[in-house]
Amino acid sequence: MIQRQRIRIFGALIVSCGVLTGCATGTYHPPIGDLATQQNERLVKKSFDETWSALVEHTSQTFFGIDKFEKASGLLTLSFGAANLERFIDCGRIDVQTPGKPTDGSHNYVEYLSKFGGGRLDGKMNLLVKSVTPNETLVRVSAKYIFSTPANQDTFANVWSFDSNSQATIAVGNATKGTVPTRTCRPTLVAEKTILDAIAK
Numbered sequence: 447m448i449q450r451q452r453i454r455i456f457g458a459l460i461v462s463c464g465v466l467t468g469c470a471t472g473t474y475h476p477p478i479g480d481l482a483t484q485q486n487e488r489l490v491k492k493s494f495d496e497t498w499s500a501l502v503e504h505t506s507q508t509f510f511g512i513d514k515f516e517k518a519s520g521l522l523t524l525s526f527g528a529a530n531l532e533r534f535i536d537c538g539r540i541d542v543q544t545p546g547k548p549t550d551g552s553h554n555y556v557e558y559l560s561k562f563g564g565g566r567l568d569g570k571m572n573l574l575v576k577s578v579t580p581n582e583t584l585v586r587v588s589a590k591y592i593f594s595t596p597a598n599q600d601t602f603a604n605v606w607s608f609d610s611n612s613q614a615t616i617a618v619g620n621a622t623k624g625t626v627p628t629r630t631c632r633p634t635l636v637a638e639k640t641i642l643d644a645i646a647k
Contacts, residue, residue, distance in 0.1 A: 527567030
């Protein structure tokens with residue numbers, strides 16, 4: 447009976463040593479520096495029609511996907527983040543010690559979760575285009591970020607939700623041994639800056 451119990455315990459220990467957690471140890475480093483913010487609107491020296499056409503043309507040629515557009519109301523909804531997640535969000539870095547495994551080493555945390563933890567980013571951007579004068583148009587940009595990892599055999603599901611000028615800090619399930627229990631994610635503002643720079647041309 448004792449021998450059988452020892453076998454069960456040993457087997458449980460083997461199962462607990464998953465790819466991302468379990469027997470791994472490491473350190474986590476949150477994003478460096480203060481949270482970057484920017485103005486979310488821009489007054490353009492162009493007519494409404496010129497501004498609207500320029501926005502639609504620009505977004506159709508970039509990484510954005512056009513989900514919805516209503517010229518009459520001046521609303522344009524874009525999606526982004528299907529690839530290169532680390533370009534749009536910053537969640538710090540993680541150093542993991544898992545000798546002999548692909549997770550071993552220092553990683554950008556977003557890339558780490560994308561590659562090994564099924565990380566996914568659902569980015570949505572709403573643009574409001576409003577005529578101010580016949581030759582001036584206001585463009586307002588607001589983005590919503592939802593970064594998530596699914597539950598699997600190694601860890602629990604985690605979700606970070608934040609806006610353009612904010613960040614999210616959550617306690618992650620089954621954090622790697624030796625790391626703090628929380629992880630912080632924030633936008634890089636690349637998506638917002640791309641739009642605001644484009645309409646300024």
